[in-house]
Amino acid sequence: MIIDTRAISENESLVIEGEIIEDIWQLLESDILKIAEPLKYKVTASIVAENLLVRGDFTAPFISQCSHCLDTFKFSVNLTDHSLLLPIEGNPTIDLTNSIREDILLALPNFPNCEEGEENNRKCPASGKFNTEDAFGKIKTKESQKTSLKDWEELNKLNLD
Ligand SMILES: [Zn+2]
Numbered sequence: 001m002i003i004d005t006r007a008i009s010e011n012e013s014l015v016i017e018g019e020i021i022e023d024i025w026q027l028l029e030s031d032i033l034k035i036a037e038p039l040k041y042k043v044t045a046s047i048v049a050e051n052l053l054v055r056g057d058f059t060a061p062f063i064s065q066c067s068h069c070l071d072t073f074k075f076s077v078n079l080t081d082h083s084l085l086l087p088i089e090g091n092p093t094i095d096l097t098n099s100i101r102e103d104i105l106l107a108l109p110n111f112p113n114c115e116e117g118e119e120n121n122r123k124c125p126a127s128g129k130f131n132t133e134d135a136f137g138k139i140k141t142k143e144s145q146k147t148s149l150k151d152w153e154e155l156n157k158l159n160l161d
Pocket residue numbers: 066067068069070071113114115124125126
């Protein structure tokens with residue numbers, strides 16, 4: 001996804017709509033995640049203080065395997081009203097591919113669940129059999145408690161000073 005900054009006039013934004021057909025994901029043959037369709041985007045591009053600001057909607061459809069029932073299912077990662085800000089640094093064209101790939105990969109579910117796929121009202125046949133989500137939920141809570149305790153310690157130190 002390459003944007004020609006020369007096509008964007010000052011104080012105006014350019015509406016860009018399209019899809020990335022080439023394989024940008026660098027997924028491994030062994031990954032349970034596969035690309036279903038090209039990444040689609042509808043964004044506005046503008047120049048803000050020597051930076052290229054691209055803001056809009058990105059949709060990337062994937063096929064993955066449910067972590068519970070192991071069925072494959074199709075789902076989309078949707079980044080809505082998502083912003084990317086990249087320094088222009090005198091370059092006439094800016095390649096956004098790496099930025100958008102990273103943001104979409106970060107938005108992927110850690111434990112894909114077929115109930116969140118495209119199939120309406122799907123009930124995962126294995127739901128309730130495993131309590132992985134609960135277990136992970138507990139770990140997360142412990143971690144966040146630790147973080148907040150640490151924050152208080154920092155605050156206390158500041159108060160003593
Ligand atoms: Zn499932």
